[in-house]
Amino acid sequence: MNIENASYVKxxxxxxxxxxxxxxxxxxAAIYKANAAQQSISILTPDNITVVSSFGPFLDRCTDFSYLNSKLVPELTAMQTLSQPVPQLQMYRSADRGGIKR
Structure with a gap:
């Protein structure tokens, strides 16, 4: 699945x-906030394909360089350099039975 076709990511x-x-x-924002909490993060498509992951403050693995370079890095860089505020992020915890709950 192409990440740009998904309505949500994991x-x-x-x-x-x-x-x-x-x-x-x-x-x-999710990557930025994970870094601020000193945690690594993996972003996956709904069908569990890793799009990008971080290891500490570094982007570690990426399977979609076009998305990374043209869309994600400009947003992340703006947040990291404080030229753009980090938006409020709503993250929904996956429920035990496969649903999404708040």
Missing amino acids: AVMGGKEYAIQNNPKNVA
Whole structure:
């Protein structure tokens, strides 16, 4: 699945899985906030394909360089340099039975 076709993506950090609305600003905010909490994060498509992951403050693995370079990095860089505020991020915790709950 192409990440740009998904309405949400999975964010895995601290051993917990969350769902977030899929847009570059939300994904960048999730990565930024994981870094601020000194946690690694993996962003996956709904069908569990890793799009990008971080290891500490570094982007570690990426399977979609076009998305990374043209959409995600500009948003993330703007947040990291404080030229753009980090938006409020709503993350929904995956329920035990496969649903998404708040």
